[in-house]
Amino acid sequence: MSHLVIVEYDALTIAELAPGRRFLEKSSMLTMRRWEHERTLTPAGPGRTRVHDRLTMELRVPLSRLPYGNELARQIVTRLFAHRHRRLARGFVGRRVA
Incomplete structure (x- = not known):
């Protein structure tokens, strides 16, 4: 039996921050x-x-050369953010945040 282990690296940088209103991450x-x-x-x-998310992404060359690589990345990110928004909604329903 073989296993797939997905490993990702990110260098997160918060470029702009307006607490409680907005952030811009460039990574x-x-x-x-x-x-x-x-x-x-x-x-x-x-x-x-x-909650409104705007994403701009540029795939690294090897991934973008795969057949449907850009479309696959778009679908993965779309599902990831749908999941995040569901979790945000569950975590804040009925709570008042100052």
Whole structure:
């Protein structure tokens, strides 16, 4: 039986930070030459907050040369962020954060 072990490296850098409102992360990873993640939080009614993520990514050459490499990366990141948003929603339902 063989096992697949996924290993990733990232050099995280918070480029801009507005606590409670926004951050901009500019990083590089083993699989990504460039990864920019901007998250903004905006009021969405009483006790509600809208979370908006904007991602910019540039795959490293070997991965981008794979058939459908860019599409595969997009699908993985889309699912990852859907999972993160579900966890955020569960963690904050009914809580008031100052």
